[in-house]
Amino acid sequence: MKKLPKHVLSILSWSIPVALQDPIIGDIEEGLEKRADHSLPTTLIWLYKQTFSLIWHYMLAAQKGTIMFFLGLLTLLAVIAMTFVLGGGASLYVDIPSGIIVFTPALIVGFISVGKKQFFESFHMILDMQKLTNTEVTEKDVRVFDVMSTTATIMGWFGVVSGIVAMSANIKAEVFSTVFGPSLAVCLLTLLYSIIVKAVCYMAKQHILSNAIHCAKPN
Amino acid sequence: MQIYIYQNVQTSNNLSKCEYMNNKSNSEEFKPLGELEQLILLAILQSDNHAYGMQIADVFLEKLSREISLGSLYTTLSRMEKKGLVESELGESSAQRGGRAKKYFIVSALGKKTLKYSVSLIQKLSHNLSLNEINHMGTSV
Numbered sequence: 001m002k003k004l005p006k007h008v009l010s011i012l013s014w015s016i017p018v019a020l021q022d023p024i025i026g027d028i029e030e031g032l033e034k035r036a037d038h039s040l041p042t043t044l045i046w047l048y049k050q051t052f053s054l055i056w057h058y059m060l061a062a063q064k065g066t067i068m069f070f071l072g073l074l075t076l077l078a079v080i081a082m083t084f085v086l087g088g089g090a091s092l093y094v095d096i097p098s099g100i101i102v103f104t105p106a107l108i109v110g111f112i113s114v115g116k117k118q119f120f121e122s123f124h125m126i127l128d129m130q131k132l133t134n135t136e137v138t139e140k141d142v143r144v145f146d147v148m149s150t151t152a153t154i155m156g157w158f159g160v161v162s163g164i165v166a167m168s169a170n171i172k173a174e175v176f177s178t179v180f181g182p183s184l185a186v187c188l189l190t191l192l193y194s195i196i197v198k199a200v201c202y203m204a205k206q207h208i209l210s211n212a213i214h215c216a217k218p219n
Numbered sequence: 220m221q222i223y224i225y226q227n228v229q230t231s232n233n234l235s236k237c238e239y240m241n242n243k244s245n246s247e248e249f250k251p252l253g254e255l256e257q258l259i260l261l262a263i264l265q266s267d268n269h270a271y272g273m274q275i276a277d278v279f280l281e282k283l284s285r286e287i288s289l290g291s292l293y294t295t296l297s298r299m300e301k302k303g304l305v306e307s308e309l310g311e312s313s314a315q316r317g318g319r320a321k322k323y324f325i326v327s328a329l330g331k332k333t334l335k336y337s338v339s340l341i342q343k344l345s346h347n348l349s350l351n352e353i354n355h356m357g358t359s360v
Contacts, residue, residue: 004317014314020293022312022319022320023321024272024289026316026321027273028289033315050289053291054289055308057294058290058294071260078285140345153331
């Protein structure tokens, strides 16, 4: 093996601070070149040992903001899951049609409104703190989250209102007590999903903005 | 009442702590180097006081038969750079390194003095001790 595999290069570029990327990755390339006559397993062991060591030493310094964002997201999702379980079981809160009504338009409208390049750029900023700290963050970088959150909210209310209209049109006095409760529960799920999308988009937007403000501060 | 007497103990390298303290620009408390810091400084000096990461790792492998990870090497070098013990400069790139530049490290004057003092401490404590006899010393509890 003479060349650094692409996946290792991506991991190293993500986890090592920009200022040290050239010297360290160059050293690894040189190390691989020197081990050209070694067996493949020995070289791979050396390469992965160095990679894990570099991730261990530098990831927190280079990607602290991203790690904190995902920890926050994990906490939010854990609290939501706990609420679902305590509220009568997770299956009560899972409804695929309601999910399609909320998530699909949110993603499509977000994608169309900012364009393919900006859409992926904005998500890349969340995943790569170094990208965020080395780029000038503008309003268009967070616009996708505003659009997605607003679209999800509109679709959430749309699901509730259309569900109530459908229920009201088909309501019969003899089955009212048994049908009304479960139907209303399902039609309210779109609103619940929209609130979750709004919360996640709010977190993403604040993560980008707060890190941009932090980076703009003089040392 | 206790009376403390400070002795100006001469080390084998003829550098006393008092001399060292006087040489420092401010009289802050001196902190001896850790084992890895000492070894890295010595490895840089072994390479004519101008070495980059992989070169230092090679010195470790050749002279100590010890494989050092680039993660611990560079974090220790960065820490020592912050303390002013080493200085760094970007060097040339080569095709062997995928066109990436080297980062050369040089032991600073402060680094040399600190290393000298740190090594002298070990020499002082190991003075009159035969390393061959260490295994047979003080085995009773």
